[in-house]
Amino acid sequence: MYDPLTDSHPEPKQGYPASYWASTIDTFPTPIELKQHIKTDIAIIGAGYTGLSAAYHLASRYGKDVIVVDANQPGWGCSGRNAGFVLPGTGRLSLLDMEQKWGQETAMGVFNEYMLSIKSVEEMISIGQIACDKTPGGYIKLAHRRAKVSALRDQAEKLNKRFGESVRYLHSKQVARDFMNSANMYGGIYFDKCFGVNPLKLALGYHRMAESAGAKVFSNSPVTKWQQVGNVHELTTPQGQVEAQQVIIATNGYTGKDLHETVDQRHFPVMSSIIVTRPLNENELASINMQEGLMGMDTRRMKYYYRLLPDNRILFGGRGAIKGKNANKASNQKRLIDGLEATFPALKQIDISHFWSGWVSATFDNYPRIHSVENQGIHYSMGYCGSGLAFSTLAGQRLAQSICQPESLPDLPFWQSPLPKFPFSSLKRVGLSAYYAVASVRN
Ligand SMILES: Cc1cc2nc3c(=O)[nH]c(=O)nc-3n(C[C@H](O)[C@H](O)[C@H](O)COP(=O)(O)OP(=O)(O)OC[C@H]3O[C@@H](n4cnc5c(N)ncnc54)[C@H](O)[C@@H]3O)c2cc1C
Known part of the structure; x- marks a missing residue:
């Protein structure tokens, strides 16, 4: 698999990964390559x-010409395989x-932005009439150890005061009775505003919306060279070139x-992997008692996340390999199967129909940035x-604002500084191996 730490760019024409999501798409849009x-x-x-969200907002709201x-x-990236x-x-x-980093008011402002990001996805689905199997059911974060309970309860109380009934703490018996029956679980915090989607259908919907708004989207066209001449940027792809002001x-x-020095060493690609089971039968469904559409995640350092899909399969995800070349090794799939069986013992030895991986982007100080480099x-x-x-959907809108109407951005830390560089960058993967080793012992 492509490895962002060692490769310059993803090779074109790879096709979508063999994910469960790709198997649900009847017809993909015809890819158009940049040849001019x-x-x-x-x-x-x-x-x-x-x-795509940035392209849609720049074209539809601000009338910009966008490629x-x-x-x-x-x-093809994370957006179609999460x-x-x-x-x-x-x-x-x-x-x-x-709260410790920015104070209570800013922390709540950030959480407000998070709630807004969910609304921004709902808005896109509604404006674009995107058929992406939107499934209400809410999200539950589960304490995997008793020691994690008080922090979750505290978080629920604070959010409850601000956001009302949509966030609540549940003790373990309530979880098992009304939400899901899993092993090693000591209570949780439930967010009823969250919902599930078919992420690839959502991404293809955003693509349609961006194009309908006037943006042009080219596939199989990796940027292989980036030159800046005065205020003009020249991006070279295998068969074309784009000249842009921004x-x-x-x-x-x-x-x-090697994409650009602006982002060099400021993020760290970490692999996350997913397995999907065959559809569960009635007995299996009854024994895990997972409510329709429910999505869950635990409090482990290396978290497991899972959801019941509309056709009664379980999607189960967690950490992947460290290097791209090891993505498809059986040991990575086995680690997830072990996690699935430990979480839902009733699903021991269930058939797995799909397995795939993707790269998430970690930062040195654990939060993203939406950044504009001054005068560049x-x-x-x-x-x-x-x-x-959800956040990237809103981030696309915020990027459009930051270019066309920066004064309209709320006062939040996301756009107040660039991503910091990782110190000892070349040792990141050694550090990640050590982190995984410690995390697996602590879990
Ligand atoms: C297994 C997995 C599960 C996840 N589950 C969830 C989840 O349930 N909920 C959630 O909130 N988040 C989840 N995420 C994270 C979420 O998917 C991402 O944060 C989000 O999709 C990022 O979107 P993006 O548009 O910024 O990047 P991406 O969707 O990754 O798009 C980046 C694109 O850049 C292109 N590209 C790279 N280099 C070049 C170049 N040189 N030239 C041209 N194009 C280039 C790539 O081809 C790619 O298509 C998950 C991630 C993974 C891997």
Whole structure:
């Protein structure tokens, strides 16, 4: 598999990964490759949620001329292969971490932005009439150890005061009775505003919306060279060139090692993998008692996440391999199967129908940035740390605002500084191996 830490860019024409989501699509849009020299106001690199949402908002709201180029096809990156959890959050900072870092008022402002990000996905689905199997059911975060309970309860109380009934703490018996019956679970916090989607259908919907608004989207056109001459950026692809006043980097976890110095060493690609089971039978469904559409995640350092899909399969995800070349090794699939069986003992030895992986983007200080480099016409949004479906949709809108109407941005930390560089960058993977070893012992 492509490895952003060692490869310059994803090779084109790879086709979508053999995910469960790809198996649900009857007809993919015909990929159109860039084969000309083209001038535009704004070039966007990457056709995932970030790039397509930015393209849609720039074209529809601000009347900008926009070109999007992707190394493969729209939604080929994380946006077409994630778990489809539409969640109020991004990054890895808890509410408590944010309060300590920025104070209570800003932390709540950030959480407000998270709630808004869910609304922004709902809005896109509604405006674009995107048939993406939107499934209400809510999201539950489960304490995997007794020691995790009090922090969850505290978080629920705070959010409850601010956001009302939509966030609540549940003790373990309530969870088992009304939500799901899993092993090693000590209570949880439930968000009823969250919902599930088919992420690839959502990405293809954003693609249609961006094109209908007037943006041009080119597939199989990786940017292989980037030159800046005065205020003009020249992006070279294998068969074409884009000349733009402004460029948005929307490559997140798929950002290759040489794309641009602006993002160099400021993010760390980490692999997340998913297995999907065959549809559960009635006995299996009764024994796990998982409510329709429910999505769950635990409090482990290396989290497991899972949901009941509309056709009664279980999707189960967690950490993947460290290097791209090891993505498809049986040991990675086995680790997830072990996690699935430990969480739902009733599903021991169930058949697995799909297994795939993707790259999320971790940052040094655990939260993303939506950043504009002063006087350079370069903008980026990245570093969602594994939780970016909803946030990247809103980030696309915020990028458009930041270019066309910066004074309209709320006062939040996301756009107040660039992503910090990782110190000892070349040792990141050694550090990740050590982290996984410690995490597996602690879990
Ligand atoms: C297994 C997995 C499960 C996940 N589950 C969830 C979830 O349930 N909920 C959630 O909130 N988040 C989840 N995420 C994270 C979420 O999917 C991402 O945060 C989000 O999709 C990021 O969107 P994006 O548009 O920024 O990037 P991407 O969708 O990754 O798009 C980046 C694009 O950039 C392109 N690109 C890279 N380099 C170049 C180049 N040189 N030239 C041209 N194009 C280039 C790539 O081809 C790619 O299509 C998950 C991620 C993974 C991997």
